[in-house]
Amino acid sequence: MNETPRTAPGKRLRVLAAMSGGVDSAVAAARAAEAGHDVTGVHLALSANPQSFRTGARGCCTVEDSRDARRAADVIGIPFYVWDLAERFREDVVEDFVAEYAAGRTPNPCLRCNEKIKFAALLDKALALGFDAVCTGHYATVVERPDGGRELHRASDAAKDQSYVLGVLDERQLAHAMFPLGDTLTTKDEIRAEAERRGLAVARKPDSHDICFIADGDTQGFLARRLGTAEGDILDEDGNRLGTHSGAYGFTVGQRKGLRIGVPADDGKPRYVLDISPVRNTVTVGPADALDVHALTAIRPRWCGTPPTGPAAYTAQLRAHGDDVPVTAEPVGDELRVSFAEPVRGVAPGQAVVLYDGTRVVGSATIAATIRHVEEKPPVTV
Template identity: 70%
Template sequence: MKVLAAMSGGVDSAVAAARAAEAGHDVTGIHLALSRNPASYRSGARGCCTIEDSNDARRAADVIGIPFYVWDLSERFHEDVVEDFMDEYAAGRTPNPCLRCNEKIKFAAVLDRALALGFDAVATGHYAQLRTGADGLIEMHRAVDHGKDQSYVLGVLDQQQLAHSLFPLGDTPKSEVREEAARRGLLVADKPDSHDICFVADGDNAGWLREKLGDRAPNHGGAIVDEATGQEVGRHDGTYGFTIGQRKGLRIGRPAPDGKPRFVLDIEPVSGTVTVGPRERLAVHRLSGTKPRWCGTVPSVLHGSVQLRAHGEELPATVTVAGEQVDVELHAPAYGIAPGQAAVVYDGTRVVGSATIVSTVR
């Protein structure tokens, strides 16, 4: 097969490209330039898409012995991922930009261009496994290394995208991937993994949003209100600096009557009100989602599980689907679940699909 290997400049994508080439595929490496003004150097494990990352990807391609190109998708990335991120926070929701990037960029814009250029598949360093099911459809399953499993952020991929995807690392623990990189002479073998949101290199989401959104109404300033008493217990600079379940950085002047910490329970961007209260008020038993993305056959009722955060636990649940509406009844409560997050549905280790959370019931 003709395979396009997306190479971020990290160890995972480098080994994935090497494995694809070793398997006999005709591999071409590409690095996605996603930043309009890429920094020269990374800051430890923060961020990605720097000039240094591009150079690391090029050196890895040279070692593997495959052609290498840089594709500039910075405008598309800014429109589909960065702007969406800002709009969601401005509306009081909590998005996951990695899911949006996989949906809109890596497995849409890149895959569409790859197929148009005559490639058969796109290979990435994601930790997930693909199998052919009894019905002939391509199934996506959790990676062998559950600590590195990335099936959650791939839960937006549909059958057509999965049919043209390769995840060569899904059957290998991360420690063995680093050892393999060293054996292959790849200089990125010990390079730190990137963490946090790639376009917020210092990890300060609130500070980044404050700079980008500025005084954009209606998010500039407002009251922090205690749910039980209705009293104002603090002020804030913008609702975009908060997410449901947040405890730190609330800058609340007075303690709760029982002395226990308060958590963000609700965000109302129009009035600028942030409501806080005790942790037990964060317990969610049911949630609803919309804009579903199904990896294969659409279920009607599924007794399986859901994952609600990229590194969250798997929660037993009953999922009911009616058109664009996805209702989830959790068998045990979850805490700190916010509209805008993704609910990714599993049947055992198989990813069924995902939906964007629009409401929760406590």
């Protein structure tokens, strides 16, 4: 397999455009073709039993999406194929999602899909077939350094930036990644207007904001069907029983709604999920200030370039649409230790912490444990 990036400025590349059937990926493919590249469109069939039509803006990878992608490719004037990656997607994304919830963690399947499907399975197949790059409709920017290496940066429009879900990409993958929408200071309405000017029928198609393989948006119902029901206790911080649940997997740290406790707190204030124990099958709830996290330990770090060698100041993003927070972070063996300048809330094991140096994505890691009091020692990951 040729691993040498062939991405010199002005060079005509062979580009494989991943076309989901939505407006962003269609416009991205059109821009790549307009820039003079030799573009081929591909729709990834990720479901073994795709539905004929989506429900509103939920889900993706339906028969309808495949047809929309094909029609867009015809308008752009590029070849189009459908590749079946359903089994790989089931193993690497869906089963991982279920296993993480069963273990009391809160995963982000979009990061796993980018890591394992779009920029692993798809990219490897593309390179084997002689393509130079994979193009997607993500809002992020790849910058080439003077030495020829690649860096991942935030999109020009911070409101649409999606670099968080791409923080799992390493430098080799970035060398073959193309994000034509990332350096565009345009609103989503302007992207839709561009699609209309190009004659793309997906111009007014609703965006999908949900987990793509849970078309009805009912994550708890999906997990219940996969994991079954298992009644357990909802406890307060002192271990007092406040109520019951039908499955600890139906909760996430920081959750306020849907607790169904029935008994009000002594101070009358809302309570939040503080901890989930799949071993004891319990959910612990408490006041908002008990959610304050001062530090965390993360595992499986992935670096978008050369790994850091010591402690340094960065900003960190803890969820897809979260704010930047100042941190000090240091790789320690196979872990990443992160300390917050000010305590943050709603940090759940299983989520990703993505580090930034300005607009540059340094890398990401999966949160394994949190420290809620400054006097605590760093948690031990097992």
